[in-house]
Amino acid sequence: MTTRPDGRDHETLEWFLRLRSAPDDRRLRRAFETWLAGDPARAAAFRRVERAWALTGEVPAAHADRWMGPAANGNRRPTRRRVLAIAGGAAAASVAALAAPSVWVRVRADHRTAVGERSPVTLADGTRVDLDTGTALSVDFTPARRAVALLEGRAFFAVAPDTARPFTVAAGPVSVTAVGTGFDVRLDPDQVAVSVTEGVVSVATGASAAPRAERIAAGERLAIDITRQTAVRAAIDPQAATDWRRGLLSVDGASVASVVEELRRYHPGAILLRDDALAERRVTGVFDLNDPAGALRTLVGPYAGRVWRLTPLVLVVDLA
Known part of the structure; x- marks a missing residue:
């Protein structure tokens, strides 16, 4: 109510x-x-x-x-x-919060991006990492191993080959291992998703004492539910899956609500979606992550929706 x-x-x-x-x-x-x-x-x-x-x-x-x-x-x-x-x-509308990064993330992170920021990073071994909005990454390289931890957000890894030192990414309870390949890891509160664009990776999930490992090849995505400890494999378009690296969001038959939820990650304030019927409409298209307000107008314009500002950083979406 x-x-x-x-x-x-x-x-x-x-x-x-x-x-x-x-x-x-x-x-x-x-x-x-x-x-x-x-x-x-x-x-x-x-x-x-x-x-x-x-x-x-x-x-x-x-x-x-x-x-x-x-x-x-x-x-x-x-x-x-x-x-x-x-x-x-507003409470029922689930206002998106601009939450301050937690202290432990600030302490542990070697590389971090702010809300709305994307940044490329080249690690000591030559591996290229593209950091998405609101992402934090820690790096722990030794002569015997290459290990990084995705503390929050999403990152794409173009791993430099080194058969003597496999490259491992930890994201919550999930561990992704590759020798030389390209893959995307996204860490959400309830899910870790791994998308592979090149090569093969091994994804280990579950308790560290008895992890379950699955091999994911190029053109595949594995989404792991952290709470339920279940995993769903699906085919993907490798280019569309990493469109965010070019500042684009590609969707096919997604709900307006789900697109708004994704755009909230790139807006440094809050986005309120005020119409339930509009939220349920389905859309297909490509949206500009560099301009969340413009993307919102493109998103809801065909349905007579509008975008206006409640305060300089609070955007409201409703029907005209």
Whole structure:
């Protein structure tokens, strides 16, 4: 059930959004303080709105400076109706959070990319690694082994051949081993996916004491459910599977909701999808990961959808 804000919070919600859109506006701040002093109940109402917004999974305080800049020119201020709809249903709409990298990732990572960033890295053995958005990688090379750990995100490995030192990638409970080949590893909270574009890799899953190993060849993908300890093998188009390396997202019959979920990984704020019927529509196409807002407009335009800004980094998708 979607939660609706209490009628007493209507005016408070508008003050809240106005202050977030223009935090350096001294005149607005003075007007707000005057309004706040006019009724003791208003302070409590404002705190309720702040708590409700925090519950949506909004950006942690450490990143407030990335949200609270002046709105871009040409962005229209949301109407009262839209503000209330979003504030009341934001939790159910699963606002994407701009989560700060955890301390352990910062400590362990030798290479890392920010949200929306992709970066190539060449390791000491000549192996080329393409890091996707929000990715962290640690490297542990010795004379006897080549080991890396994918701590979060996704990476493509073009492995330099070395029969004496197989190349191993650890991603959660999954270990991928290759001598010289090309493959993609993606680590999500509940799944690890390995896609092979060249050669063959061995994928070990399960408890380290008794791992189950499978060989994956070029043109195949293995998706491992971390919780259930199950694996699904599927054929892939090697080029389409790694389109992200060129800043592209290729989909065939995917739901609008699933495409929005993927675009959230490349947007340094949040994307709200506000229409259930629109979320279920199916799409086929290629979208630009370098421009998430433009990709969203291309995605929903054929279905009379629109994209507008709630704050400089919060994009809202709904029907026109």
